[in-house]
Amino acid sequence: MTQLKGWRDIPIGGVILEGGNAVEYRTGGWRAFRPVFGQAPCIHCFQCWLFCPDSSILVDAENEKMAGFDLDHCKGCGICASVCPVNAKVIRQAGEKLNRDDPRLCIRMVEEGKME
Amino acid sequence: MSKYEALTGDQAVATAMRQINPDVVAAYPITPQTETVEFFAEYVANGEVTTEFICVESEHSAMSACVGASLAGARVMTATSSQGLALMWEIVYIAASYRCPIVMSLVNRALSGPINIHCDHSDVMGMRDSGWIILFSENCQEAYDNIIQAVRIAEHPDVLLPVVVCQDGFITSHAMERVEVYDDAEVQAFVGTYRPKWSILDVDNPKTYGALHFYDYYYESKRQQAEAMAHAQRPILEVTNEFNRQFNRHYGLFEAYRLDDADVAIVVANSTAGTTKVVVDSLRAQGLKVGLLKPRVFRPFPAKELANALCHLKAVGVMDRSIAFGSMNNAGPLFLELTAALAIHGVHIPIADYIFGLGGRDIKPGEIESVYRDLLRIAETGKVERLVTYLSVRE
Structure with a gap:
């Protein structure tokens, strides 16, 4: 945790004197549901990466793989799970409504703090 | 040129x-x-x-x-x-x-x-x-x-x-x-x-x-x-x-019009200050020591300067062209702020508020004169009988 500055020492107008600093603001603590991988294997289609509003899908660019979730910044909105085509397929094949933390899914949304 | x-x-x-x-x-x-x-x-x-x-x-x-x-x-x-x-x-x-x-x-x-x-x-x-x-x-x-x-x-x-x-x-x-x-x-x-x-x-x-x-x-x-x-x-x-x-002008935080030797004064902003100057001149011609303070800079509020400019008066009338609903006596914002400024700076003179001109209601010299007459009475008795007056509203 950096030392918080006094009002005399911050730039006027709420300006931050550099760009690209959102990464320093850890919004992961806002999360109520955590994205985790389930049993259905990821097909690395990057739909989750495309739709994630917080740039929190980690990507292995060299091997063109979806590599996981940046839990320091993911707010747990669940858009990744909603747009995941593998999830859609699992739900269709199950022929029933699945809970969002169903182990059969590809991206599951598990309640934070809930023991697995 | x-x-x-x-x-x-x-x-x-x-x-x-x-x-x-x-x-x-x-x-x-x-x-x-x-x-x-x-x-x-x-x-x-x-x-x-x-x-x-x-x-x-x-x-x-x-x-x-x-x-x-x-x-x-x-x-x-x-x-x-x-x-x-x-x-x-x-x-x-x-x-x-x-x-x-x-x-x-x-x-x-x-x-x-x-x-x-x-x-x-x-x-x-x-x-x-x-x-x-x-x-x-x-x-x-x-x-x-x-x-x-x-x-x-x-x-x-x-x-x-x-x-x-x-x-x-x-x-x-x-x-x-x-x-x-x-x-x-x-x-x-x-x-x-x-x-x-x-x-x-x-x-x-x-x-x-x-x-x-x-x-x-x-x-x-x-x-x-x-x-x-x-x-x-x-x-x-x-x-x-x-x-x-x-540009050869004389602006300041406010304009004091025939205020220095006045007994009573009106504080009013914008165009009504112009009408008030006419009334001041006409009452001065009758020997009445009346003056005007016209605020120019309202924010930041020049509290100390206003208190200094008004401290010699025997009565002050604020003319407010809006109502601060639910405030003390439903007074106007200028009155509320000026009253606080005078109190904080140790100026204790009778002060009254006159709401006027809402929604474009005309304000005429006669009504401004009535405010001065009211203030002269207050100066004489030292008593403010009505804190807030609604000028020219139909009863």
Whole structure:
């Protein structure tokens, strides 16, 4: 945790004197549901990466793989799970409504703090 | 060389804007400010200014565009009235907190409802705590002069706050008066070039604007804003004095009219101060020692200076052109603030409030005279029988 500055020492107008600093603001603590991988294997289609509003899908660019979730910044909105085509397929094949933390899914949304 | 022209208040503001030639104007026409936008649009179409004129679909967008342009480092102006200002509301506060030196011409008009298009001060009084510097203008000349000064005040490195210049709707905005218009080059030289502290377009030095401030930094940001307002008076006077020297004017924080040896005085802003001067002269001719104090800088509120200017009086009457509903005795905002200023600075003189002119109701010399007669009675007895009087309302 950096030392918080006094009002005399911050730039006027709420300006931050550099760009690209959102990464320093850890919004992961806002999360109520955590994205985790389930049993259905990821097909690395990057739909989750495309739709994630917080740039929190980690990507292995060299091997063109979806590599996981940046839990320091993911707010747990669940858009990744909603747009995941593998999830859609699992739900269709199950022929029933699945809970969002169903182990059969590809991206599951598990309640934070809930023991697995 | 300056020249005299017959201009309405709206046209006087548009003329000042033409001479200032701001980088960006984003405005939406609304009665009674409409003429300003119409005239200025004509200057843009004729190529008399190089301003980027943004025709927006609402005042909310107008103020939003102003903030964006200002953060880009542009000199920015806008104009509105009443409901237009009300629609700008959330961005009005943001403009001040982002320290955008935007200049707004506000042609004072009553806020709805009931719907009304005529003058009172409910619009500007609603923005009094928004963080804008507020200047009042008695007539077309003052509106013109204040707009020119407002640019320099707003952009002063020790201020960097938005400034709103008020004039009375229709009474000033649509009344044609003799206005001394200065030479374009002189005005240009006075306002100079705006050198923004930062610009969002400076891609080589990227910065973050409008970042979220939580419980960790919001408070510090606001404390800083209070500091800017607390120290704005000196730069305001610096700019005012420079303007006075250059254009032979006599502006200050307020105007004291036959106040020095007065027993009683009225405090009233904008056009009614002009009518009051006529009444002062006529009562003085009868040997009555009456005076006037006309506020010019309302934000930051010059509490100490006002207390000093009024402390010798035996009675003070404040004339408020709006009501602060639910406040002490439903008084007007000017009264409430002045009363607090006098009390804090140890000035204990009888003071009464006179609400007038709501929704454009005429205020005539006879009514102002009745206020002076009332004040002279109060001065004699030392007693304020009615704290708030509603002038010329039908019972």
